Amino acid sequence: MEEEKKIRVIIAKPGLDGHDRGAKIVARALRDAGMEVIYMGLRNTPEQIVETAIQEDVDVIGLSILSGAHMALVPRVLELLKENGVEDKIVLVGGIIPKVDEEKLKEMGVAEIFGPGTPTDKIVEFIRQRVGEIRKR
Amino acid sequence: MDEDDVSVLVASLLRGDRRALARLITLVENRPRLRDRIMSLIYPYTGNAYVIGITGSPGSGKSTLVDKLTGELRTRGKTVGIIAIDPTSPFTGGAILGDRIRMLSKSTDEGVFIRSMSTRGSLGGLSRAAYDAIALLDAFGKDFVIVETVGTGQAEVDIVDAAYTSIVVVTPDMGDEIQAIKAGILEIADIFVVNKADLENVEATVMALQMMLDLSDKGDWRPPIIKTVATKGVGIKELLDAIERHRAYICETDRIEKMHYKRxxxxxxxxxxxxxxxxxxxxxxxxxxxxxxxxxxxxxxxxxxxxxxxxxxxxxxx
Structure with missing residues (x-):
């Protein structure tokens, strides 16, 4: 019997802010939607995040940032992914990201940005749809 | 993904490509037909890694212990693969795998490969795919593979079938729980660790274990009891020394061959x-x-x- 492959997601908090409430809520919502969530806790470096994404062979990398350092941290993660030849992962960002930066991050390769107040259903649905598209290829 | 792709991936793994290793673990977990092919290609290259199992109650400090043990193995020049297993929710099929939080410092060490797995509804604590993942890490060339499982229910018994040395972690604050675990766990432990040994009641816990061991018949290997404070790295060298002693013990006669046959x-x-x-x-x-x-x-x-x-x-x- 060919089982359907479980969707695997990393939830990480790059940088130094300690506000992990949002990350935890998203992690639980994804688990409740039947996904396997590798929860990395606080203060991850981009290097740790990318290496974890490789070893865990995840479909999605979720980055939660509330420190304001997103324009330094997110591009670094994307760069490291490219350096390691990893191109099939969906990168999502959650947290407080100003509109002007949203556009720039998306241009760099972030699939979507979810700000405060986003219903978790919307995140689940987005992940399912995108992962489905990638797997069909 | 077909059988030719699989052969390419296996060749990459044998050349030391960690991305191929990661992808192959995903395949053995999800694609039974490809799994059979992968395992038949991999099998000739297995048998070199020493497999250690670590089990214990939630919160007993297993992940921290694995992290510190890995550090000690690395200073002794060994490479390490880690499989951290957490339970799948029986209601949603999802899982939160959080063991890596305690092992972050090892994430970027080239000599260490960590993979989180969920039990995926298998009755035992070890998912079937965990055995295959061990074989893949073995073929990849890791000197040691450490398998970490939560010890509630059947899990701790299953680990015996995968590990050469099984370690059971208890803590001084467990109180009467020690009584509850003794039934299944006593038989499987080759080494006991009393972690959080800076708490009160350490000696009482050690004594309770000693008494249980006095009453049991485990042949000519009496499981040592090692006191550790994993967060501070205390007792880790002693633990690894005990593992090496147990390894010498099972390798010294034909015990390990019998183990292989039975498994x-x-x-x-x-x-x-x-x-x-x-x-x-x-x-x-x-x-x-x-x-x-x-x-x-x-x-x-x-x-x-x-x-x-x-x-x-x-x-x-x-």
């Missing part, structure tokens, strides 16, 4: 059982036979045992 047998039968069940259930469901028999039982025309016998008789005819 191979269990493993083969387990695979036969699962393949047979899958095939049977598929046939019964496709033919509508299962539905018919279930309805008979529901309508009290047949009891469940007779129903099972009727299904087994069909097997005999083949």
């Amino acid at each position: 191979s047998k269990v493993r083969i039968l387990e695979i036969v059982r699962s393949k047979l069940m899958d095939k049977l259930i598929r046939e019964l469901e496709n033919s509508g036979e299962l539905d018919r028999i279930v309805k008979c039982v529901v309508e009290k025309k047949m009891d469940p045992y007779s129903a099972a016998d009727e299904i087994l008789r069909k097997l005999d005819k083949k």
Whole structure:
């Protein structure tokens, strides 16, 4: 019997802010939607995040940032992914990201940005749809 | 993804490509048909890694202990693969795998590969794919593979079939829980760790374990009890020394060969059982036979045992 492959997601908090409430809520919502969530806790470096994404062979990398350092941290993660030849992962960002930066991050390769107040259903649905598209290829 | 792609991936793994290793673990977890092919290609390259199992209650400090033990192995020049297993929610099929939080410093060490797995509804604590993941890490060339499982229920017994040295972690604040675990766990532990040994009641916990050991018959290996404070790295060297002593003990006679024989047998039968069940259930469901028999039982025309016998008789005819 060919089982359907479980969707695997990393939830990480790059940088130094300690506000992990949002990350935890998203992690639980994804688990409740039947996904396997590798929860990395606080203060991850981009290097740790990318290496974890490789070893865990995840479909999605979720980055939660509330420190304001997103324009330094997110591009670094994307760069490291490219350096390691990893191109099939969906990168999502959650947290407080100003509109002007949203556009720039998306241009760099972030699939979507979810700000405060986003219903978790919307995140689940987005992940399912995108992962489905990638797997069909 | 087909069989040719799989051969390419396996060749990459054998060359030391960690991305190929990661992808192959995903495949053995999810794609039974490819898994069979992968495992037959990999098998000749396995048998070099020493497998250590670590189990204990949630919160006993297993992940921190694994992190520190890995650090000690690295200073002794060994490479390490880690499989951290957490339970799958029986209600949603999802899981939160959080063991890596305690191992972040090892994430970027080239000599360490960590993979989180969920139990995915397997009855034992070790998912079936965990055995295959161990083999993949072994073929990848890791000197040691550490398997970490939560010890609640059947898990700690299963680990025995995968590990050469099984470590059971207890803490001084467990109180009477020690009594509760002794039934299954005492038999499987080759080494006991009393972690959080800076708490009160350490000596009482050690004594309780000693007394249990006095009453049990574990042959000529008496499991040592090692006190650790994993968060501070205390007792880790002693733990690794104890592991090496146990390794020497099982390798010194033909114990390890007997272990291999017994495990191979269990493993083969387990695979036969699962393949047979899958095939049977598929046939019964496709033919509508299962539905018919279930309805008979529901309508009290047949009891469940007779129903099972009727299904087994069909097997005999083949």
